[in-house]
Amino acid sequence: MYTTNSIPICFLYITNNQNRNFLKMKVSWCFLVISAICAAIIEGQASMQGFISIDCGAPSGTRYQDNSTGIFYVSDDSYIDTGTNYRIDPKYTSPSNQASTLRSFPNETRNCYTLNVTEGAKYLVRATFLYGNYDRKKMAQTGTPLQFDLYIDTSLWLRVNVTDASNEYAHEVITVATNDWIWVCLVDTNAGTPFISALELRPLNRNLYGYASSYRSYAILFRLNYGPTESVTIRYPDDQYDRIWAWYQYDTTILKSINTKENITLNWVDSFQVPNSVLQTALTPVSSQNLTTVSYDDPSNNLNFRAYYAILHMTELQELSENQSRQYDIYLNDEISEPAFMPKYCKADHRYVYGYETSSHNVITLVKLHNSTLPPILNGMEVYWPITMEINQVTTASDVRGIMAVKADYQIIRNWNGDPCSPNFSWHGVSCNGDKPPQITSLNLSYSGLSGEISDFFAKLKSITNLDLSHNNLSGDIPELLAGMSTLQVLNLSGNHLNGHVPEILLKRNSTGLLFLLVDCYANCEANSNKSSMVFIKRINKSSIVIIVISAAVAAVVTVIVGLFLLLIFGRRRRRKGNVEQESQIHSEVKQFNHEELKDITNNFSRTIGSGGFGIVYHGYLKNQTEVAVKACTLESTQANKQFLAEVRSLSLVHHRNLVRLVGYCKDGVYLAVVYEYLPRGSLFDHLKGKDSSSTLNWRMRLNILLEAAQALDYLHTGCGMVHRDVKSSNILLGQNFEAKVSDLGLARMFSADVNSIMTLSGTPGYIDPEYQLTFTLNEKSDVYSFGVILMEVVTGERPILMGRESIHIVNLVREKLAQGGLDDVVDSRLEGAYDSDSVWKFVELAMMCTRDESANRPTMADVVVHLKDCLQIEEQRQRGKQEASEKSDMNTCSISTPHSVSVSFASDSR
CATH class of the missing domain: 1.10.287 (Helix Hairpins)
Structure with missing residues (x-):
């Protein structure tokens, strides 16, 4: 140094x-x-950049450096407005400096800390609780625990369960910020007063804990360090992210520690970046036992424990000779999770074990292989459970920023914390609509002691209809920005000390009855050249609004009639000209058939194999015996000619191995038809819920089909500048070897990469982009939404719209089931659990991203291709492992219990 x-x-x-x-x-x-x-x-x-370290309950203005970690801590008065500071009873000793004080919340049901972060970044959040009989009520007892709920943003994190007044309870969650703030909220459950001792936030590298996303956070069950010979806790600065690695106390007659002073090599893309001090020690059996068992129970205080995500950290610490080897299988509840694992010498490695709550007791076992000379080894372990984030329930980001800025600007002291539109904990004076996400529509700050000028931050409230700033000490001019708030219907500025003139736009809206303006006129009001522009009061004239609306409607109807009349006059001439142009754009290599030739090809249209975008599809053979599909126009199809030429032109211009190949077409008088390659396995829909649904596609086949289809759509978007417009599972056709090809480009349109296209709404119900339905604005993200619906079809085996007592869209169905915490209820039961859970989780999260309401928040098809490749790779690893699994030997058993219902055992168990 x-x-x-x-x-x-x-x-x-x-x-x-x-x-x-x-x-x-x-x-x-x-x-x-x-x-x-x-x-x-x-x-x-x-290295501490971005750390937020709060000593809750410390006197205002406190700032100090922790002796053991070197981290700087501050008091919490700038992060929350409610609560009372306390010190724990002197009879109790605090294991850390931060736990000697706390903040208690006896008056409000919900109390939230607001932590400023970077949107899209990943964080570790830790909340610590030490009761220490601060209130002298002796609440924390085993029989009568002190309990309250802990929330991350609007999602339940866990129920804090305090049964020992002297114990320090620390809870962590890994989360991705969906806005530029994170709320940590304590909610009273009538089982004792909520309190908190410390709150810490640590930025994480984006590559760490890759399974955490904006839709799913992960709360820690435990994180253990195996192998140190004495009690030691690893955290910052040894762990740059300040994760706490607890020492595992073990029985030296059963387990032995092995260690090294050699540096452990970390892969630069390592998903966990475990500190060297953790990886340099490990546990292994003392004698010839060859099974390591790690078991844990469902924590009784956890309300949404439905699954678990375990990470086993394993590094070889002994330099083995040629005749030595260490190799073992990893099991979860008697099912193999990772076969024939071999830790690398002084190189960090890990394996995931992911499962669901099938019972209250879960077991992970490390099983020595026959050809291994050494027993298993384990350096460290983390276990998490997923939290489904209710991001649609969080108020619009611009509204939150606006209301928080107004609060700070006027230094408003109210219990304004957490989500302002939370249905159970709404803010005083704030009203919201029922949209998802909700928006602030009314703000009442009358008699609030506001002073100074009217804040510019009110303009951030984009959906507000009612703003009451009456009876305060506001001064200065009425700003022009209020006129830009187009949704505003009621504005009450009376009872203040405002001067100057009212903006002309506000006066005009007031005079037409579109705004109810209420403001005082003092002697120093600025009068314009005519009295009509002076400050005055007027109520909304509802009848005038009705007249305006009716007038606008009549004008619109007249416009439509005139437009239709012009279309009737010029339509035929333009269609005739357009058809000639489209025919000239069809690639010269595409063969043109006449109607008689099609009769020979299809054996007089004898075999029907389906229906396409504009007609019936027939099976046929060319003269060289090549099988083809012939899609013939039906007489009932009024758009036949237009759609026909569009599909032929589209198919003739695009060439990709995962797009259906055009063979030829027929335009023979009234007879229209498209001839394309025949795909014998039918459509993806047929195998999910259609005529071939009895032959179940396994998970790997489903992933491969979707990957190939996604590649075709990515080619259309990026290579051709084309939107398909009718992406659905029945338009993904399958070849003999289940290779996927996207068909039916009849609705496709060319589009500019820079400008969205506005078109007539087309597509298939259940697959249509909701944003497209509202705005008629089409871009490539509309295809992404439709593809997201297909992803959900594939993972659930259900149709896009499920009919029953009440019909429900598949997107809403999946969201509801995930909110209940169970992936088992989502996955198609025909798969019978034969899939890698990690692969499915990534897949479902991708489907959720693709079907977001706002197109800007959806991934591109290029992103979808990357994610599907990851899902497929994980599943292929699972299948390879299953094939290579070896027979297991007999084993001897011993058991050790630890806190948090965690135990490590070495057992004798026949397999």
């Missing part, structure tokens, strides 16, 4: 040197050394 002593030595040497060139060289060298020293110092300090 560099020290400051090296700096004066460097300058002394330079001062004594007489050679000026040599002096310049040495000066440059010295500055490089100084720069390196400064960089090292800055780097050490910057």
Whole structure:
């Protein structure tokens, strides 16, 4: 490490040197050394960049550096407005500096800390609780626990369950910020007063804990460090992310520690970046036992424990000779999860074990292989459970930013914390609509002691209809920005000290009855040249609004009639001209058939194999016996000619291995038909819910089909500038070997990559983009939404719209089931559990991203391709492991219990 002593030595040497060139060289060298020293110092300090460390209940203005970690902590008064500070009873000792004080919340049902973060970034949030009989009520007893709920944003994190007044309870969650703030809220459940001792937030590298997303956070069940011979807790600065690695106390007659001082190599893309001090120790059996069992129970205080995600960290610490080997299988509840694992010498490695709550007791076993000379090894372990994030329930980001800015601008002291539109904990004076996400529609700040000018931040409330700022001490002009709030219907500014004139736009809206404006006129009001522009009061004239609406409607009807009349006059001429142009754009290599040839090809249209976008599809053979599908136009199809030419032109211009190949077409008088390659396996829909649904596609086949279809759509979007417009499972056709090809481009349209296209609404119910339905604005993200619906069809085996007592869209169905915490209820039962859980979770999260309401928040098809490749790779690893699984040997059993219902055992168990 560099020290400051090296700096004066460097300058002394330079001062004594007489050679000026040599002096310049040495000066440059010295500055490089100084720069390196400064960089090292800055780097050490910057490692805490983004840390939020709050000592809850500490006196206002407190700031100190923790002796053991070096982390700076501050008081919580700038993060929350409610609650009362306390110190724990002196009879109790605090294991950490932060736990000696706490903040208690006896008056409000919900109390939230607001942590400013970066939207889209990943964080570890830790809340710590030490009761210490601060209120002298002796609430925390085993028989009568002190309980309250803990929320992350609007989603339930867990129920805090305090049964020991002297115990420090720490709970962590890994979450992705969906806005530029995170709320941590304590909610009273009538089982004791909520309190908190410390709250900490740590930024995480985006590559860490890749399964965490904006839709799903992960709460920790435990994180253990195996192998140290004495009690030690690993956290910052050893762990740069300040994760807490608890020491596992073990029986030395059963387990033994192995360790190394060698540096453990971390892969630069490692998903966990476990500190060296954790990986340099491990546990292994003392004798010849060859099974390691790690077991854990459902925590009784956890209300949404439905699944678990375990990460086993394993590194070989012994340099093995040629005749030594360490190899073992990893099981979850008697089912193999990872076969033939071999830890690498001094190289960090890990394996996932993901499962569902099938019972109250879950077991992970490490089983020694026959050809292994050494038993299993385990360095560390983390277990998490998923929390489904209710992001649709969080108020619109611009509204939250606006209301929080108004609060800060006027220094409003109210119990305004957490989501302002939370249905159970709405803010005083704030009203919201029932949209998803909800929006603030009314704000009443009358008699609130506001002073100064009217804040510009009110303009951030994009959906507000009623703003009451009456009876405050506001002064200055009425700002023009209020006129830009187009949704505003009622504005009450009376009872203030405003001066100047009212903006003309506000006066005009008031005079037409579109705004109810209420404001006082004092002696110093600025009068314009005519009295009509002076400040005045007027109520909304509802009858005038009705007249305006009726007039607008009549004008619209007249416009439509005139438009239809013009279309009737010029329509035929334009269609005739358009048809000629489209025919000229059809690729010359595409063969043109006449009607008689089609009769020969289809054996007089004898075999029907389906129906397409504009007609019936027939099976046929060309003269060389190549099988083809012939899609013939029906007489009932009024758009036949237009759609026919569109599909032929589209298919003739695009070429991709996962797009149906055009063979030819027929335009013979009134007879229209498209001839394309025949795909014998039918459509994806047929195998999910159609005529071939009895032959179940396994998970790998489903992923491969979707990947190929996604590649075709990505080609259309990026290579051709084309939107398909009718993406659905029945338009994904399957070849003999289940290769996928996208068909039916009849609704496709060319579009500009920079400008959205506005078109007539087309598509198939259940697949149509909701944003497209509202705005008639089409872009490639409309196809992404439709593809997201297909993803949900594939994972559930259900139709896009499920009919019953009440019909429900598949997107809403999946969201509801995920909110209940059960992936088992989502996955198609015909798969019979034969899939990698991690693959399915990533897949479902991708489906949720694709079907977001706002198209800007959806991934591109290129992104979808990448995610599907990841899902497929994970599933292929599982299938390879299943094929390579070895027979298991007999084993001997011993058991050890630890806190949090966690135990590590070495057992004798026949398999």
